[in-house]
Amino acid sequence: MLPRAHRMTDPGDFRGTIRRGSRAGNRQVVVHCRTDEESTGSLVGFVVPKREIPLATDRNRVKRQLRHLMRARVDALPDGARVVIRVQREARDRTSSELDRSLESALDRAWARWAR
Template sequence: MLPSASRMRRGEDFADAIRRGRRAGRPTLVVHFNAHEEAGGPPLVGFVVSKAVGGAVVRNRVKRRLRHLMRSRVESLPRGSLLVVRANPPAASARSEHLAAELDVALDRLLRRRGSGPRTPTDGRS
């Protein structure tokens, strides 16, 4: 799924991305992004899926789907950046195509604000 080196594990990284980063919200998810140009490591991606989304099985399914979607998008993030994807309750019943489209819109909005230019969709759509 998502490369091990790109998985966010420390609570400080989650807090840094959420508190100091910019965010883009969609009905099914909210993306928090904080770019650290001075850090040279790989981009770190974390996921937050609360109990409001559903029970443990539903939450784990949503996390797996989001990790799978981020696998092909992580290389478009700047090195050293922090990204947290927070699932909203509608993510539990959303189709994967819909989640992918909303994730692309949110990432595009955040990366364009940063000045990286427009992204091209990675799911084959024009």
């Protein structure tokens, strides 16, 4: 489970990351990321729309899988990192290993865009 200190809860952080951050995605997830030079801790937020995944049990399962996958990656994020992961409809039927590959590729591309 992703430690509470790394969970994004402030709506302003979500808005700022989505509007001003870089974006990359695939059929399962879309990743928005940026760095906040004024902060030292890394924050990760998840958006799982009801329109994309209608059943609450499926939304919660996908969110739990992604939180677990981000737990291993949060220490590798740069200082002040802000990451929002938006789930697409295709993620509902994917295994954890498939989500892991999708998340890794989207994160790599989003950070590469942010670095430019």
